[in-house]
Amino acid sequence: MPELPEVETICRTVAPYLVGRRIEEVQVHDKRLRRPVDPEFHEKLTGRRVLAARRRGKYLVFELDGEGAWAVHLGMSGRLIVGRPPQAARHVHVEIRLDDGGSLYFQDPRRFGACFLFHEDQDLGNLGIEPLADDFDEAALWVLRTAHKRLMIKTLLMDQRFVVGVGNIYANEALHIAGVRPTRRCARLRRREATRIVAAVKLVLQRAIALGGSSLLDYRDANGQPGGFQRTLRVYGRGGEACEVCGSEIRARTVGGRGTFWCSGCQS
DNA sequence: CTTTCAGCCTGACGGC
DNA sequence: TGCCGTCAGGCTGAAA
Numbered sequence: 059m060p061e062l063p064e065v066e067t068i069c070r071t072v073a074p075y076l077v078g079r080r081i082e083e084v085q086v087h088d089k090r091l092r093r094p095v096d097p098e099f100h101e102k103l104t105g106r107r108v109l110a111a112r113r114r115g116k117y118l119v120f121e122l123d124g125e126g127a128w129a130v131h132l133g134m135s136g137r138l139i140v141g142r143p144p145q146a147a148r149h150v151h152v153e154i155r156l157d158d159g160g161s162l163y164f165q166d167p168r169r170f171g172a173c174f175l176f177h178e179d180q181d182l183g184n185l186g187i188e189p190l191a192d193d194f195d196e197a198a199l200w201v202l203r204t205a206h207k208r209l210m211i212k213t214l215l216m217d218q219r220f221v222v223g224v225g226n227i228y229a230n231e232a233l234h235i236a237g238v239r240p241t242r243r244c245a246r247l248r249r250r251e252a253t254r255i256v257a258a259v260k261l262v263l264q265r266a267i268a269l270g271g272s273s274l275l276d277y278r279d280a281n282g283q284p285g286g287f288q289r290t291l292r293v294y295g296r297g298g299e300a301c302e303v304c305g306s307e308i309r310a311r312t313v314g315g316r317g318t319f320w321c322s323g324c325q326s
Numbered sequence: 327c328t329t330t331c332a333g334c335c336t337g338a339c340g341g342c
Numbered sequence: 343t344g345c346c347g348t349c350a351g352g353c354t355g356a357a358a
Contacts (some may be wrong), residue, residue: 067336090335092334092335124330134335134336135335135336136338149336166335167334167335167336167337168334168335168337169334169336170335170336206329208328208329209328209329212339274328286338300342314330314331315330315331
């Protein structure tokens with residue numbers, strides 16, 4: 059499930075293959091993504107040169123010569139694969155050939171992803187603060203919590219309009235590190251806790267990027283998960299187990315339709 | 327305006 | 343072995 063660290067890692071690993079290259083050929087095999095692929099996508103992309111690769115929230119953005127940029131969202135199950143076609147060639151929806159003979163494949167079994175051309179970043183939607191940027195600090199989180207006092211803190215962290223890139227897994231993990239229950243209403247947050255949450259979000263994302271860097275490019279892993287990351291999970295998916303920090307039981311419930319986990323001992 | 331929630335989709339997994 | 347039901351999750355758009 060690509061969240062910020064996975065998208066960041068993919069961005070870094072794909073960039074050397076794409077940046078500077080001209081797109082020679084585009085084949086769209088299946089337009090039926092979450093956001094249907096523009097019928098003219100292949101015409102509009104063919105012949106363009108990729109000038110840069112960057113990430114905005116969970117979007118990969120490839121700057122192109124001429125007007126506009128190309129965005130890829132991986133949804134739940136999307137992958138970008140460079141080099142050879144994926145071993146299981148099913149669900150490869152977009153295939154791109156570059157001027158150096160290289161290829162890029164967009165594969166997405168669940169088709170929750172997106173692949174489109176756009177002009178301004180705001181066309182990507184109303185996206186919030188980048189959590190790893192300096193402007194995501196205690197003061198920024200405090201402003202958000204004050205504007206949305208009734209929301210649960212986990213819901214706030216996961217809402218892309220407020221903070222981008224933090225998905226379900228990292229929201230759960232960050233709040234465990236911060237010692238704050240996911241169900242806590244923003245109104246009842248203390249300033250000190252906001253500080254801890256900011257630090258925990260940054261920590262968990264940076265740690266995941268560090269772990270994700272090695273195993274993403276070849277995608278041998280059946281799930282495309284960054285190697286080693288799952289072993290570091292402290293609460294996610296561990297409902298009923300004992301917390302490794304304090305031994306208390308890890309609780310589980312649904313918050314906003316998402317699996318939510320916290321330690322009954324070290325999160326208050 | 328804000329907040330909630332069903333629905334999109336396939337693969338994995340458990341039960342029988 | 344295989345069939346069936348359930349669940350997972352990011353995001354959208356409609357409803358409350």
